[in-house]
Amino acid sequence: MTRRTNIEQLSEKDREILYQINNLRYVTMEQFRMLSGYGKSYTFAKAQEYERVGAVVKKEIRRGRVYKRNKKGIYMQLTQKGMNYIFDYGYPVTSTAQRNQNTKIDRILSIIRLNDLVLSVKPYDWEFLDGRDAKRRHVTNIKSSLLHGLFINPNQNVEYGVFMLMAEDSERTIISIKQQVPKFLTLTNFIITTANTNGVLPTVKYFDSKTVRIRDRNIPKLQVGGKLRVLPEKFARYYLPISKDNPTINKIFIESLGFQVLVDMENTETVDEHDLSKRKFDYVVRFFEYQEEKGEDFYLANLLDNDLTQIRNIKDYSAEEYQRDGRKVIILTTQQHFHKNIHELFVYGNHFIFHPIKSKDIVNAKRWLYPDVKVPERKLKERSASPLTTKKIDG
Numbered sequence: 348m349t350r351r352t353n354i355e356q357l358s359e360k361d362r363e364i365l366y367q368i369n370n371l372r373y374v375t376m377e378q379f380r381m382l383s384g385y386g387k388s389y390t391f392a393k394a395q396e397y398e399r400v401g402a403v404v405k406k407e408i409r410r411g412r413v414y415k416r417n418k419k420g421i422y423m424q425l426t427q428k429g430m431n432y433i434f435d436y437g438y439p440v441t442s443t444a445q446r447n448q449n450t451k452i453d454r455i456l457s458i459i460r461l462n463d464l465v466l467s468v469k470p471y472d473w474e475f476l477d478g479r480d481a482k483r484r485h486v487t488n489i490k491s492s493l494l495h496g497l498f499i500n501p502n503q504n505v506e507y508g509v510f511m512l513m514a515e516d517s518e519r520t521i522i523s524i525k526q527q528v529p530k531f532l533t534l535t536n537f538i539i540t541t542a543n544t545n546g547v548l549p550t551v552k553y554f555d556s557k558t559v560r561i562r563d564r565n566i567p568k569l570q571v572g573g574k575l576r577v578l579p580e581k582f583a584r585y586y587l588p589i590s591k592d593n594p595t596i597n598k599i600f601i602e603s604l605g606f607q608v609l610v611d612m613e614n615t616e617t618v619d620e621h622d623l624s625k626r627k628f629d630y631v632v633r634f635f636e637y638q639e640e641k642g643e644d645f646y647l648a649n650l651l652d653n654d655l656t657q658i659r660n661i662k663d664y665s666a667e668e669y670q671r672d673g674r675k676v677i678i679l680t681t682q683q684h685f686h687k688n689i690h691e692l693f694v695y696g697n698h699f700i701f702h703p704i705k706s707k708d709i710v711n712a713k714r715w716l717y718p719d720v721k722v723p724e725r726k727l728k729e730r731s732a733s734p735l736t737t738k739k740i741d742g
Contacts (some may be wrong), residue, residue: 349635354400354432364393365402366438369425371462372477376421380583381466381723390403394423402429409452422459441479460542461495461511463725464580470720471588472501481508485534489527492521493500498538500592505573507538511580512546516707518576523554525569525682535572540580547653547685550577551692554655575655579685588720589713590652591629596651598630600712604679604704606647607633624672627660634677637700649679650690662693669698677702682711 351357357650359363367382368374368573380390380688397403408420418661425433434440434527458477465475481497485508498507508531510524539554541547554569569575578586589600604610610617610631617623623631628646637645648661664676675698680686683705690701 349448350399351396352399354402355427357397357400357402357432357690360556361393361397362433362436362438365397365425365429366433366440368403368423369433369440370475370477370480371458371465372456372479373422373424374462375459377725378459378462379423379465381725384723386567392416397423397429401426402432406457422455429549441483457511457513458495460513460580461509461540464540464583465496466725467584467722468498468587470722471593471717473587474499474503485531489530493523494527497534502594505536505592506534507536507574507576508534510537510539511542512539512550513542517546517550518553518558521550522558522566525554525558525566528569528571532719536574537571538574538576538578538583540578540583542580544579544582544683544685547579547679548575548689551653551655551689553661560663568654571656573656574652577653577655582683582685585706585709585713586651589709589716591649596716599716601630601632601647601649601679604708605634605636606630606677609633609644612646622675624664624668626664627628627657628676631674632677634702637675638678644674646674646676647679651679651681653686653689658690659691662696666696666698669696675700677705681706 364383368379368392371378371382376390376394377392380387383390383393384391387433391655392404394405398405402425403423404426405421408422415472424584430440466472469475472681476497476499478492478495481494482492484497493510494508495511496509498509500507508528514520524539527707539550541550554575557567559564589596591597592609598608598611608630610621610623612618612623612628618625624646626646627648629649630647631644632647633643634645637643646664648657650658661676661678669675678699678701680689680690680701680703683706687701687703687742
């Protein structure tokens with residue numbers, strides 16, 4: 348590669364890559380490889396070139412005050428010169444170099460972790476706006492808002508505010524989120540991601556309980572106008588592409604598990620015509636394994652996305668309502684402790700049937716439902732020839 352020292356000598360593709368780096372704010376070398384698509388050696392060569400021409404600056408990843416990280420590494424961010432350069436070529440860049448310099452390390456670590464999820468779902472037509480752009484889109488006067496960004500689903504009809512929780516016990520952070528979320532008046536759907544699976548249960552409990560603050564002031568349980576998903580970041584990488592945000596794909600996935608879909612509960616006319624329950628079920632299905640009589644119908648509640656709003660609604664489908672309606676509810680879950688264990692805390696009664704599937708069913712479904720989608724290799728090593736079809740995804 349020619350050794351260039353003038354930023355104006357960079358190519359159109361270089362400018363696009365720099366723009367993507369700026370949108371993610373901070374990227375590791377692995378993330379740089381994912382967004383650029385370059386091989387291992389060229390990844391390092393390009394990073395050195397961008398640094399040499401003054402477009403980016405590299406910094407060492409340090410341990411945070413709250414979020415401890417033992418693994419060392421390097422992350423990059425655009426300089427003011429880099430921002431000015433792509434802005435001059437028509438890219439919508441708002442200069443935030445000074446604010447970037449003042450960002451606390453804990454915030455940087457959480458942004459970097461969330462970027463792993465962003466880059467994993469981007470090939471499946473999910474869009475992402477970082478926290479700066481998200482706050483401008485959904486104007487708020489909250490000082491030091493914890494909002495990390497905004498996900499826009501493939502159909503462009505749902506926007507999710509995103510928070511990334513790095514520590515297993517994040518009570519103080521969750522209290523702040525509970526206070527801030529109601530102040531986003533134009534944002535009603537949220538995804539809370541956790542760095543590991545152990546963080547999901549305490550997060551759900553904190554959201555669902557009244558939290559007593561130091562000054563004896565109760566903060567009520569968090570309620571939003573739409574979805575409130577709580578997912579481990581790694582699981583979200585696999586599940587979001589086949590989630591209910593892509594209804595056609597999700598229905599195919601449900602049918603691949605052996606369910607015969609009779610009614611999509613999003614069809615309000617059919618729901619009203621057949622006097623179906625207004626609880627937040629996803630489908631009316633038939634499933635021979637649980638039939639006590641031929642042709643028996645069931646409601647299906649797909650709780651794989653851990654939508655706390657939906658879980659609360661389903662919980663209110665009482666035994667008395669079941670007696671009037673006549674349909675039991677199949678709960679689609681997994682045996683992972685961030686799924687079935689949580690769902691059983693809320694949903695109980697003889698008219699609920701838990702149906703756990705295996706994590707590898709989700710991994711495999713994503714692969715065969717998107718045969719042409721290739722997620723760029725993350726690791727800075729040569730591609731492995733062995734598939735990861737059955738790799739465990741709860742870590």
